[in-house]
Amino acid sequence: MISSRIIEALGGNIFVSSLPGKGSCFFFTLEFEIPDAVETSATTLLNPPVKIDSEFASRYPLKLLVAEDDVVNQVVITESLRVLGYRATMAENGKEALEWVAREHFDLILMDVQMPEVSGIAATERIRKMPNGKKLIIIALTADSSVENQRRCFDAGMDDFLMKPFNLAALQNALMKWSQKPRQD
DSSP states (O other), rough: OOHHHHHHHHTOEEEEEETTTTTEEEEEEEOOOOOTTTOOOOOHHHHHOOOOOOTTTHSSHHHHHOOOOOHHHHHHHHHHHHTTTTOOOEESSHHHHHHHHHHHHSSEEEEEESSSOOOOHHHHHHHHSGGGSSSSSEEESSSSSHHHHHHHHHHHHOOEESEEEEEEEEHHHHHHHHSSOOOOO
């Protein structure tokens, strides 16, 4: 179950072939962008492929906090960041995110919008009132792409919006953008 949710979150499919008494084989498909491929699509022009390696974090240094309550999403985000060379601090809900921000400095938070105890929206509003929360970059993580939800996120003080499931290129683009463009208050 967890494997299928991770594969699906990455945009792939998982299959099983099973023979009673013999065993089972699991296999999956994922699509990856080939960095050397030349494409002229609008997507490539807007989101040019970036080399995926563990040196990405040294080129775009950020101290990251991830606020996410879903265990599968935690694994997907943590692994995506690890591939890029980041080690993020994990908060399992908005309340924990507030506690982390109160005691440590972060450059950027990847904030799930819908969490128990304190939602991402409420956590962002509270963080913006903290002395060390004014210039902190907060990126919404949500599966709800509605204009109303985006407006709520931006009205709460979030700086950017990343759709779940996100792909690695979208995550890279957001991290590149905000590592080079500090929040102005």
